[in-house]
Amino acid sequence: MTATAPQFAELDLATTPACLRIRGDWTLPHYAALEQALLGLRGRVDAQTSIDLDGVHRLDTAGAALLVDLLGADRLRDLAHEAASWPPARRALLDTVASALREYRRQPRPKPPPAWSQLLEQVGVTVANLYDQTLQLLGFIGLTLETLARCLWHPRRWRMTSLVAHVEQIGLDAVPIVVLLSFLVGAVVAFLGATVLADFGASIYTVDLVAISFLREFGVLLTAILLAGRTASAFTAQIGSMKSREEIDAIRTLGLDPMELLVLPRVLALLISLPLLSFLAMLAGIVGGAMVCIFALDITPAMFLSMLHTDTEVRHFLVGMSKAPVFAFLIAVIGCLEGFRVSGSAQSVGAHTTSSVVQSIFVVILVDAVAALFFMELGW
Amino acid sequence: MSAPTEAGAAPAVVIEVRDLVNRFGTQTVHDNLDLDVHQGEILGVVGGSGSGKSVLLRSIIGLLRPTAGSVRVFGENLLALPAEQRSQIERRFGVLFQSGALFSSLTVAENVALPLIEHGGLDREAATHMAGVKLALAGLPRDAADKPPSALSGGMIKRAALARALALDPEILFLDEPTAGLDPISAAAFDQLLLTLRNALGLTVFLVTHDLDTLYTVCDRVAVISQKKVLVAGSLEVVAATDDAWVQAYFHGPRGRAAEHAAQRLAERT
Numbered sequence: 001m002t003a004t005a006p007q008f009a010e011l012d013l014a015t016t017p018a019c020l021r022i023r024g025d026w027t028l029p030h031y032a033a034l035e036q037a038l039l040g041l042r043g044r045v046d047a048q049t050s051i052d053l054d055g056v057h058r059l060d061t062a063g064a065a066l067l068v069d070l071l072g073a074d075r076l077r078d079l080a081h082e083a084a085s086w087p088p089a090r091r092a093l094l095d096t097v098a099s100a101l102r103e104y105r106r107q108p109r110p111k112p113p114p115a116w117s118q119l120l121e122q123v124g125v126t127v128a129n130l131y132d133q134t135l136q137l138l139g140f141i142g143l144t145l146e147t148l149a150r151c152l153w154h155p156r157r158w159r160m161t162s163l164v165a166h167v168e169q170i171g172l173d174a175v176p177i178v179v180l181l182s183f184l185v186g187a188v189v190a191f192l193g194a195t196v197l198a199d200f201g202a203s204i205y206t207v208d209l210v211a212i213s214f215l216r217e218f219g220v221l222l223t224a225i226l227l228a229g230r231t232a233s234a235f236t237a238q239i240g241s242m243k244s245r246e247e248i249d250a251i252r253t254l255g256l257d258p259m260e261l262l263v264l265p266r267v268l269a270l271l272i273s274l275p276l277l278s279f280l281a282m283l284a285g286i287v288g289g290a291m292v293c294i295f296a297l298d299i300t301p302a303m304f305l306s307m308l309h310t311d312t313e314v315r316h317f318l319v320g321m322s323k324a325p326v327f328a329f330l331i332a333v334i335g336c337l338e339g340f341r342v343s344g345s346a347q348s349v350g351a352h353t354t355s356s357v358v359q360s361i362f363v364v365i366l367v368d369a370v371a372a373l374f375f376m377e378l379g380w
Numbered sequence: 381m382s383a384p385t386e387a388g389a390a391p392a393v394v395i396e397v398r399d400l401v402n403r404f405g406t407q408t409v410h411d412n413l414d415l416d417v418h419q420g421e422i423l424g425v426v427g428g429s430g431s432g433k434s435v436l437l438r439s440i441i442g443l444l445r446p447t448a449g450s451v452r453v454f455g456e457n458l459l460a461l462p463a464e465q466r467s468q469i470e471r472r473f474g475v476l477f478q479s480g481a482l483f484s485s486l487t488v489a490e491n492v493a494l495p496l497i498e499h500g501g502l503d504r505e506a507a508t509h510m511a512g513v514k515l516a517l518a519g520l521p522r523d524a525a526d527k528p529p530s531a532l533s534g535g536m537i538k539r540a541a542l543a544r545a546l547a548l549d550p551e552i553l554f555l556d557e558p559t560a561g562l563d564p565i566s567a568a569a570f571d572q573l574l575l576t577l578r579n580a581l582g583l584t585v586f587l588v589t590h591d592l593d594t595l596y597t598v599c600d601r602v603a604v605i606s607q608k609k610v611l612v613a614g615s616l617e618v619v620a621a622t623d624d625a626w627v628q629a630y631f632h633g634p635r636g637r638a639a640e641h642a643a644q645r646l647a648e649r650t
Binding site for chain 2: 062110
């Protein structure tokens with residue numbers, strides 16, 4: 001009388017007590033088949049059953065673990081000690097696996113909470129995070145302003161080298177991309193305007209459209225969005241990797257202030273760079289529009305310039321430029337704050353970099369929308 | 381602890397490095413380096429900082445293409461094999477990197493289960509079950525299994541990485557400074573764990589280390605890398621007796637003597 005899967009294990013009920021003969025390759029490649037074989041035997045093997053392991057050809061940790069599942073860790077450990085005919089290496093393997101699993105399974109297994117409670121927890125955590133994040137951002141803005149006020153009266157504490165280096169990185173190095181992008185968007189706006197305005201026979205007002213839209217909105221908005229992607233991410237990655245390598249802690253223990261050393265130069269550099277880049281973007285956008293007007297709409301350069309001169313008031317330019325420092329400050333502060341929020345791992349640096357770009361673009365567009373309403377109400 | 385190298389018949393050579401040259405730009409790291417690793421032994425590789433221990437390890441496991449020379453593992457040159465066969469051989473390695481190199485986006489148990497699912501052909505449930513066995517073997521507590529690697533201490537990361545290296549029951553285990561950064565108690569426990577596993581699983585272990593205690597307690601043979609070559613390879617007594625300034629300073633300096641005494645005391649007690 002024999003039981004299932006004679007290839008790996010056979011329960012011989014003819015003898016008393018019953019004898020379980022284990023044979024073949026008890027290794028990882030046969031794991032699925034072995035599991036099947038054990039399924040048929042579970043519950044039919046008890047403490048009385050004698051175990052015959054002589055037929056085992058090869059054995060690895062996977063096989064040993066399955067034997068532990070079948071016989072129990074204590075039983076197998078005893079077997080490993082008793083089976084004198086076995087090679088010592090195999091007995092050591094069984095003993096090691098059985099002992100390790102006995103210890104491991106004695107510890108309670110932590111149970112995951114049910115799905116609905118996880119969902120509630122997620123919602124709660126997200127709301128709490130949003131609240132914390134807003135509070136932290138406001139706190140960080142205050143801290144930055146305070147540090148700025150403190151350092152302003154002590155010229156010796158101005159970090160000029162750092163400031164100039166950042167202006168180069170943020171401002172100068174970004175000129176080509178900002179100018180090119182604004183030029184192209186300027187051309188697109190001009191084409192769009194020309195197409196729509198042609199129906200009213202008012203193609204000439206394309207000049208006004210391009211000039212006013214770039215002076216008021218697009219120049220500064222495009223630059224701010226570009227720098228949010230380019231600079232906020234760089235700030236977060238720089239400060240974040242310093243944080244994860246404990247460099248920030250080192251700065252503190254040297255009695256220095258990371259706000260003064262790291263944040264102020266970055267904020268000031270962006271405050272200087274973003275308005276200048278915005279000005280370039282406005283020029284480039286208008287030039288892009290002018291190119292379309294000259295080459296596609298037969299408006300002469302002289303005509304373009306005179307339209308620009310008579311129709312465009314300086315207040316549009318002032319409205320646009322007034323937003324630049326606000327955007328610069330917000331982008332820099334968000335970039336730096338996210339850097340400080342990095343914890344430990346490289347994954348955290350990536351997560352916070354993404355978060356800083358998303359947040360700063362969101363804030364820039366939000367503030368721009370509010371500002372548009374504000375200026376419209378005032379009639380500027 | 382049995383030292384298979386002491387047996388009369390020469391044991392099989394599983395790793396054979398011949399005339400290895402590694403050069404980065406103008407800097408030569410290895411110059412005609414030869415090394416054999418025998419089946420079932422624990423070989424400790426030592427050398428000063430920057431002497432090219434880790435570079436040697438990377439050349440052997442095929443992560444680095446040597447400038448010249450041949451590296452044969454199980455008699456095969458890894459870099460010359462087609463991808464499928466190379467992967468077959470790589471499954472017979474387990475590698476423990478210096479900082480663990482656990483995948484940070486997976487939990488500890490998933491880290492160990494990954495090779496079991498990808499190469500072992502197990503379904504997720506069985507792989508998770510087997511991952512628990514490996515974690516138990518590596519001596520991790522049960523509640524560590526569902527944590528992300530970032531929540532583990534340095535010693536636990538080393539153990540989890542060892543569990544992943546052992547996932548497919550490898551024949552050769554490569555360890556890059558496994559006890560660096562561990563406290564002495566954890567380091568000693570790791571040494572014992574290594575010995576137990578080697579004896580139980582019949583592993584061949586290639587161990588790069590700076591830790592003198594590890595050398596004295598677990599290694600069957602020691603290879604010293606110096607002056608771009610393997611200066612000497614053999615049992616500890618042979619190596620320690622070598623007439624070379626660096627080797628003498630290494631093994632007979634204050635730390636070397638302390639480790640030797642500690643190993644002797646340990647041997648007397650057991």
